[in-house]
Amino acid sequence: MPSPEQQAIADRLGRACVGIIGLGGLGSNVAWMLVRAGVGALVLADPDAVDASNLDRQFYFLDQVGAPKTEALAANLLRIRPDVLLETHRMRVRREDIPALFGRCDVVVEAVDAAAEKAAIIEGCCDALPKTPLVAASGIAGAGSANRIVTQRLSETVWLCGDTETPADGHALVASRVAAAAAHEAHMVVRILLGETEP
Numbered sequence: 287m288p289s290p291e292q293q294a295i296a297d298r299l300g301r302a303c304v305g306i307i308g309l310g311g312l313g314s315n316v317a318w319m320l321v322r323a324g325v326g327a328l329v330l331a332d333p334d335a336v337d338a339s340n341l342d343r344q345f346y347f348l349d350q351v352g353a354p355k356t357e358a359l360a361a362n363l364l365r366i367r368p369d370v371l372l373e374t375h376r377m378r379v380r381r382e383d384i385p386a387l388f389g390r391c392d393v394v395v396e397a398v399d400a401a402a403e404k405a406a407i408i409e410g411c412c413d414a415l416p417k418t419p420l421v422a423a424s425g426i427a428g429a430g431s432a433n434r435i436v437t438q439r440l441s442e443t444v445w446l447c448g449d450t451e452t453p454a455d456g457h458a459l460v461a462s463r464v465a466a467a468a469a470h471e472a473h474m475v476v477r478i479l480l481g482e483t484e485p
Contacts, residue, residue, distance in 0.1 A: 296324050298480060299324040299325050299480075300324055300325075301326055302325050302392045303329065303371075303391050303392055304327070304328055304391055304392065304393050304394070304395060304475055305387065305388035305393070305394040305395065306330050306395045307379050307388075307394065307395065307396055307397060307398060308332055308397035308398035308399070309330055309331075309355040309356065310355075310398075311340075311343040311426075311461075311465075311468070312395075312397035312426070312464065312471060313332065313395065313468075314344045314355070315344070315345055315464070315468035315469075316468045316472045316475070317330065317359060317363060318345050318363060318366060319468065319472035319473075320472055321366050321367050322366060322367075325370070325476075325479070327372070328370065328371070328373070329374075329390075330359060330373070331374075331376075331387060332355045332356055332359075333376060333378040335352055335354050335355065336350045336354075336355055337351065343459055343461035345359065346358050346359070355376075357374070357376075360374055378403075380406075380410075381406055381409070381410030381413070382410075384407075384411055384414040385414045388415065388418070389414075391415075391418060392419075393418065393419045393420070393475050394411050394415065394418055394419070394421070395420075395421050395422075395471055395475060396408055396411070396422035396423065397471070404424070408420065408444070412444065416443065418443065419444075421447065421478070422447070422471075423447045423467050423470075423471055425449035426448045426466075427458065427459050427460075427463070428458065428463065429458065429460050429463065430449065432462065432466040435447065435467050436470070437470045437473075437474050437485035438450075438485060439484065439485055445478075447470035447471045447474065448467050
Protein backbone atom coordinates (compact mmCIF):
# COMPACT_ATOMS: atom_id res chain seq x y z
CA MET A 287 0.00 0.00 0.00
CA PRO A 288 1.49 3.39 -0.96
CA SER A 289 2.37 5.90 1.71
CA PRO A 290 0.42 9.18 1.81
CA GLU A 291 3.38 10.91 0.14
CA GLN A 292 3.58 8.30 -2.62
CA GLN A 293 -0.17 8.55 -3.18
CA ALA A 294 0.00 12.35 -3.38
CA ILE A 295 2.73 12.14 -6.03
CA ALA A 296 0.79 9.50 -7.99
CA ASP A 297 -2.36 11.62 -7.86
CA ARG A 298 -0.55 14.75 -9.03
CA LEU A 299 1.15 13.00 -11.94
CA GLY A 300 -2.04 11.17 -12.83
CA ARG A 301 -3.88 14.47 -13.32
CA ALA A 302 -1.14 15.88 -15.57
CA CYS A 303 -1.08 16.26 -19.33
CA VAL A 304 2.23 16.56 -21.22
CA GLY A 305 2.72 17.44 -24.88
CA ILE A 306 5.58 15.92 -26.88
CA ILE A 307 6.59 17.43 -30.21
CA GLY A 308 8.68 14.88 -32.13
CA LEU A 309 8.55 11.14 -31.50
CA GLY A 310 12.07 10.07 -32.46
CA GLY A 311 14.98 9.15 -30.22
CA LEU A 312 14.11 11.78 -27.65
CA GLY A 313 10.34 11.98 -27.81
CA SER A 314 9.55 8.27 -28.01
CA ASN A 315 11.79 7.56 -25.02
CA VAL A 316 10.50 10.54 -23.01
CA ALA A 317 6.98 9.23 -23.64
CA TRP A 318 7.51 5.77 -22.13
CA MET A 319 9.36 7.23 -19.17
CA LEU A 320 6.47 9.57 -18.42
CA VAL A 321 3.92 6.79 -18.80
CA ARG A 322 5.88 4.60 -16.38
CA ALA A 323 6.14 7.57 -13.99
CA GLY A 324 2.34 7.75 -13.94
CA VAL A 325 1.59 10.82 -16.06
CA GLY A 326 -2.09 10.57 -16.93
CA ALA A 327 -2.27 12.03 -20.43
CA LEU A 328 0.03 12.74 -23.36
CA VAL A 329 -0.46 14.75 -26.54
CA LEU A 330 1.86 13.28 -29.19
CA ALA A 331 2.78 14.89 -32.51
CA ASP A 332 5.06 13.71 -35.34
CA PRO A 333 4.65 13.54 -39.14
CA ASP A 334 6.84 10.53 -39.82
CA ALA A 335 6.55 6.76 -40.16
CA VAL A 336 8.79 4.29 -38.37
CA ASP A 337 11.89 3.51 -40.43
CA ALA A 338 14.26 0.57 -39.94
CA SER A 339 17.03 3.08 -39.23
CA ASN A 340 15.10 4.27 -36.16
CA LEU A 341 15.24 0.96 -34.34
CA ASP A 342 18.72 1.49 -32.89
CA ARG A 343 17.58 4.25 -30.54
CA GLN A 344 13.81 4.81 -30.69
CA PHE A 345 10.97 3.05 -28.85
CA TYR A 346 9.66 1.06 -31.81
CA PHE A 347 9.92 -2.52 -33.01
CA LEU A 348 10.71 -4.27 -36.29
CA ASP A 349 7.10 -5.18 -37.02
CA GLN A 350 6.16 -1.48 -36.76
CA VAL A 351 8.38 -0.33 -39.65
CA GLY A 352 6.21 1.65 -42.05
CA ALA A 353 3.57 2.52 -39.45
CA PRO A 354 2.99 6.15 -38.43
CA LYS A 355 5.07 6.93 -35.36
CA THR A 356 2.01 8.32 -33.62
CA GLU A 357 0.13 5.02 -34.00
CA ALA A 358 3.11 2.79 -33.22
CA LEU A 359 4.10 4.73 -30.12
CA ALA A 360 0.52 4.87 -28.86
CA ALA A 361 0.27 1.07 -29.20
CA ASN A 362 3.52 0.58 -27.28
CA LEU A 363 2.54 2.99 -24.51
CA LEU A 364 -0.85 1.33 -24.05
CA ARG A 365 0.93 -1.98 -23.54
CA ILE A 366 2.68 -0.37 -20.57
CA ARG A 367 -0.40 1.32 -19.12
CA PRO A 368 -3.78 0.75 -20.77
CA ASP A 369 -5.32 3.60 -18.75
CA VAL A 370 -3.07 6.38 -20.08
CA LEU A 371 -4.96 8.95 -22.19
CA LEU A 372 -3.31 9.57 -25.55
CA GLU A 373 -4.09 12.21 -28.16
CA THR A 374 -2.12 11.80 -31.39
CA HIS A 375 -1.49 14.14 -34.30
CA ARG A 376 0.33 12.86 -37.38
CA MET A 377 1.63 16.21 -38.55
CA ARG A 378 4.61 18.52 -38.56
CA VAL A 379 3.85 21.08 -35.87
CA ARG A 380 4.02 24.69 -37.03
CA ARG A 381 4.10 27.69 -34.76
CA GLU A 382 0.47 28.48 -35.50
CA ASP A 383 -0.60 24.94 -34.48
CA ILE A 384 0.84 25.14 -30.97
CA PRO A 385 -2.04 26.80 -29.06
CA ALA A 386 -4.72 24.45 -30.36
CA LEU A 387 -2.66 21.29 -29.95
CA PHE A 388 -0.89 21.96 -26.66
CA GLY A 389 -2.87 24.68 -24.91
CA ARG A 390 -4.25 22.24 -22.32
CA CYS A 391 -0.86 20.70 -21.51
CA ASP A 392 0.84 21.31 -18.18
CA VAL A 393 4.30 20.94 -19.77
CA VAL A 394 5.49 20.72 -23.38
CA VAL A 395 8.54 18.73 -24.51
CA GLU A 396 10.48 19.77 -27.62
CA ALA A 397 12.05 16.69 -29.20
CA VAL A 398 12.65 17.46 -32.89
CA ASP A 399 15.88 16.97 -34.82
CA ALA A 400 16.44 19.85 -37.24
CA ALA A 401 17.94 22.99 -35.68
CA ALA A 402 15.64 25.38 -37.54
CA GLU A 403 12.54 23.41 -36.61
CA LYS A 404 13.76 23.17 -33.01
CA ALA A 405 14.20 26.95 -32.80
CA ALA A 406 10.77 27.55 -34.34
CA ILE A 407 9.08 25.20 -31.85
CA ILE A 408 10.83 26.77 -28.87
CA GLU A 409 10.03 30.31 -30.00
CA GLY A 410 6.49 29.31 -30.92
CA CYS A 411 5.83 27.74 -27.52
CA CYS A 412 7.28 30.74 -25.69
CA ASP A 413 5.12 33.12 -27.73
CA ALA A 414 1.86 31.14 -27.81
CA LEU A 415 2.04 29.52 -24.36
CA PRO A 416 4.14 31.92 -22.30
CA LYS A 417 3.08 30.42 -18.97
CA THR A 418 3.50 26.76 -19.97
CA PRO A 419 6.82 25.14 -19.01
CA LEU A 420 8.86 23.94 -21.98
CA VAL A 421 11.59 21.30 -21.74
CA ALA A 422 13.89 21.21 -24.78
CA ALA A 423 17.10 19.43 -25.79
CA SER A 424 20.28 20.35 -27.63
CA GLY A 425 23.62 18.56 -27.98
CA ILE A 426 22.85 14.86 -27.65
CA ALA A 427 24.76 13.31 -30.57
CA GLY A 428 28.01 11.40 -30.63
CA ALA A 429 29.64 8.98 -28.21
CA GLY A 430 31.01 11.61 -25.85
CA SER A 431 30.64 11.31 -22.11
CA ALA A 432 27.06 11.10 -20.90
CA ASN A 433 28.23 13.09 -17.87
CA ARG A 434 28.34 16.18 -20.12
CA ILE A 435 24.57 15.98 -20.57
CA VAL A 436 22.99 18.31 -18.05
CA THR A 437 19.73 20.15 -17.49
CA GLN A 438 19.84 23.93 -17.36
CA ARG A 439 17.10 26.41 -16.59
CA LEU A 440 17.24 29.11 -19.26
CA SER A 441 14.31 31.25 -18.15
CA GLU A 442 11.21 31.23 -15.99
CA THR A 443 9.54 28.64 -18.22
CA VAL A 444 12.29 27.04 -20.35
CA TRP A 445 14.69 24.21 -19.47
CA LEU A 446 17.35 22.79 -21.81
CA CYS A 447 18.83 19.27 -21.62
CA GLY A 448 22.02 18.13 -23.38
CA ASP A 449 25.61 19.25 -23.68
CA THR A 450 24.46 22.26 -25.81
CA GLU A 451 27.54 21.81 -28.02
CA THR A 452 27.52 18.60 -30.07
CA PRO A 453 25.49 19.10 -33.27
CA ALA A 454 23.68 16.17 -34.85
CA ASP A 455 25.31 16.90 -38.20
CA GLY A 456 28.36 14.69 -38.68
CA HIS A 457 27.92 12.82 -35.40
CA ALA A 458 26.30 9.43 -34.96
CA LEU A 459 23.28 9.19 -32.73
CA VAL A 460 24.09 6.58 -30.10
CA ALA A 461 21.19 4.98 -28.23
CA SER A 462 22.73 5.29 -24.78
CA ARG A 463 23.51 9.01 -25.09
CA VAL A 464 20.16 9.81 -26.69
CA ALA A 465 18.41 7.89 -23.89
CA ALA A 466 20.43 9.80 -21.29
CA ALA A 467 19.20 13.09 -22.72
CA ALA A 468 15.64 11.77 -22.93
CA ALA A 469 15.85 10.76 -19.26
CA HIS A 470 16.94 14.29 -18.38
CA GLU A 471 13.95 15.69 -20.25
CA ALA A 472 11.49 13.24 -18.70
CA HIS A 473 12.82 13.75 -15.19
CA MET A 474 12.67 17.53 -15.51
CA VAL A 475 9.06 17.21 -16.62
CA VAL A 476 8.27 15.10 -13.55
CA ARG A 477 9.99 17.63 -11.27
CA ILE A 478 8.05 20.51 -12.81
CA LEU A 479 4.76 18.63 -12.41
CA LEU A 480 5.61 18.09 -8.74
CA GLY A 481 6.34 21.78 -8.22
CA GLU A 482 10.15 21.62 -8.42
CA THR A 483 11.66 24.11 -10.85
CA GLU A 484 15.39 23.65 -10.34
CA PRO A 485 17.19 20.98 -12.42
